[in-house]
Amino acid sequence: MERIPILRMGNFLLVTIQVDMHDKLALTLQDDLTSKIADVGAKGVLIDISSLEIVDSFIGRTLANIASMARVLDAQTVVVGMQPAVAITLVELGMSLPGIRTALNVESGMQYLHETVTSDRDSEEYDGDSD
Amino acid sequence: MTGTVTKTETLPIKDSSDVVFVRQRVRVWATEMKLSLVDQTKLVTAASELGRNTLEHGGGGQLEISEVVNGLRKGIKLTFSDKGPGIPDIKLALTDGYTSRQGMGLGLGGSKRLMNEFEIQSAPGEGTTVTVIRWK
Numbered sequence: 001m002e003r004i005p006i007l008r009m010g011n012f013l014l015v016t017i018q019v020d021m022h023d024k025l026a027l028t029l030q031d032d033l034t035s036k037i038a039d040v041g042a043k044g045v046l047i048d049i050s051s052l053e054i055v056d057s058f059i060g061r062t063l064a065n066i067a068s069m070a071r072v073l074d075a076q077t078v079v080v081g082m083q084p085a086v087a088i089t090l091v092e093l094g095m096s097l098p099g100i101r102t103a104l105n106v107e108s109g110m111q112y113l114h115e116t117v118t119s120d121r122d123s124e125e126y127d128g129d130s131d
Numbered sequence: 132m133t134g135t136v137t138k139t140e141t142l143p144i145k146d147s148s149d150v151v152f153v154r155q156r157v158r159v160w161a162t163e164m165k166l167s168l169v170d171q172t173k174l175v176t177a178a179s180e181l182g183r184n185t186l187e188h189g190g191g192g193q194l195e196i197s198e199v200v201n202g203l204r205k206g207i208k209l210t211f212s213d214k215g216p217g218i219p220d221i222k223l224a225l226t227d228g229y230t231s232r233q234g235m236g237l238g239l240g241g242s243k244r245l246m247n248e249f250e251i252q253s254a255p256g257e258g259t260t261v262t263v264i265r266w267k
Binding site: 020053055056058090094 | 148150155168169172173175176180183227241242244
């Protein structure tokens with residue numbers, strides 16, 4: 001069965017969507033990512049959509065679902081690399097992707113994840129929690 | 132929906148991989164007409180939304196892609212048709228947030244905003260035809 005690969009890098013999961021996804025493939029990615037977050041205890045998810053030529057309401061909703069499910073599982077999600085034409089179209093379509101953290105490229109997305117996860121850990125230590 | 136049709140292509144929409152093919156063919160037509168990248172993206176995105184509607188709500192159908200000419204203007208016309216249950220209340224279906232299923236409810240209203248012309252013909256039991264044009 002066709003699948004989008006998920007790479008693990010330490011506490012983070014990385015996904016690069018490089019194919020024109022049909023709806024079932026997008027749902028498979030949603031399920032795979034959610035399971036993987038739980039399996040490996042991931043703290044951050046980075047989704048690179050720089051190769052996507054369109055994001056329609058279905059893909060937008062799938063990205064929003066992934067971010068919500070990740071949050072419930074104690075992981076942060078950042079979507080990176082959206083093409084400007086895609087951003088213009090999405091907003092005109094009526095989707096502004098509320099609740100999804102975005103970054104311009106992989107580098108700033110990774111930086112965001114590092115900062116968020118580190119600050120979470122610091123505040124836990126401040127509260128006196130110990131693992 | 133004025134304009135003379137100069138060439139057409141018809142594609143079936145029977146499953147979700149057909150929707151992907153629809154996107155690819157509409158992209159090819161838009162590129163050949165040299166639409167700007169933003170206009171191409173809008174056209175392909177609307178095709179994806181409307182193609183999904185044809186599949187999910189209409190139970191499958193077809194898309195006719197046409198090049199239309201009106202005086203000096205050229206554009207791409209997309210006609211999605213199905214023989215599904217039809218839409219009882221078109222005005223309601225065009226409202227953002229309205230959804231008959233689990234979608235976002237942006238498909239019809241959103242597609243209308245992405246296009247220059249938008250027309251919908253539907254009645255309960257008689258299927259649905261959505262025609263849109265993006266002028267160059």
